Amino acid sequence: MDGMPGWIRQHVAAVRAIVVLTVLLGLVYPLVVTGVAQVLFHGRANGSMLDGGRGGALIGQRFTGADGKPVRKYFQSRPSAGGYDPLSTGGSNLGPESVLDTLPLPGARGKRSLLTQVCARSEAVGELEGVSGARPYCTSDGVGAVLKVFPDRAVSVNQPCPTAPFVASYQGLRVVCARPGEDYAAGRTVPVRGGAGVPAVPADAVTASGSGLDPHISVAYADLQAPRVARERGLSPARVRALIDEHTTGRALGFMGAPAVNVLELNLALDRP
Incomplete structure (x- = not known):
């Protein structure tokens, strides 16, 4: 190396830096992050899939028929500017x-x-x-x-x-x-x-939400839909409202935001015998 011209030494140092950074940031770092996520947040890291892959708890979806109209026996999600497509998320x-x-x-x-x-x-x-x-x-x-x-x-x-x-x-x-x-x-x-x-x-x-993927609705919107869902399914309003309560999350950290209802989890609970 000592006998090499200066420009060659600079190129060799640059190649070494590329190799080291590629290994650290392209291999080691992603593997460490993935491993930590699997250990600490296993469900979320794998998409928070529910009921055999019928959807993810973190991504909203439509509950409409082939004609695009709401299926009356299901709770409806909030509107989405991107059609609940994760590839076109946004407002x-x-x-x-x-x-x-x-x-x-x-x-x-x-x-x-x-x-x-x-x-x-x-x-x-x-x-x-x-x-x-x-x-x-x-x-x-x-x-x-x-x-x-x-x-x-x-x-x-x-x-x-x-x-x-x-x-x-x-x-x-x-x-x-x-x-x-x-x-x-x-x-x-x-x-x-x-x-x-x-x-x-x-x-x-x-x-619509800013992301277009919000899986939650407000408790007020769930309560508005409860009579229709109960009527369509032949359930008592009290039973439907009990399921709403079971799938209502509290405020973030106990004080931020408002309680919300996960629509997919609620609809899956309604479909279970």
Whole structure:
């Protein structure tokens, strides 16, 4: 080595560093981490599989039929922006300011705002559970109650013509339906709260989690679904609510978050004789 030119010594040192780091970080470290995980967190490290591989306790899933409609004898999960696909995990990236729909044109698809998605989901859940799906800032037909206000008129921008607007007038201006393709950007955006009180449908029934894989629902959403599940299965409401209690987890570390219900574990318990 002493007789080697400097540039050769530098290359040999670089190769040695690559070999050592490859062994340490590419072999030793992964094996150690995997071993520790298997010893300390065996179930979670292997996917937390339940009931012979019917699903994992840490990843939510749909409980719908071939037609995409909810199977009425099962508790339903919260919505998922990624379809509960671990390879496309993530949220919709829509925030509170997403209140304006892009109305569909002939031969093209529109785009629903977050507000309209929430309104439509609330209507669907309300119909399924036999309660009101009404929410503030939502129309009776399940879209965002939003106006674009101009000096001479107001436009219900999420209700395409010939739909009747959710209100006939606003501050003395006549409200008209929206014409797909027309530019309303110059108007003042006004979400209208309406007369809906506290929603009967919980927030987690109409909003997706950030990961799109949340396996839990709130206790309130589980309680809302309990009468339907009990009726479809011929069980007493008390029995179904007892199962909800058995599969409800407490707050993280005793004080963070809120109690939640694991939907897959609950549905599997219902299927057992």
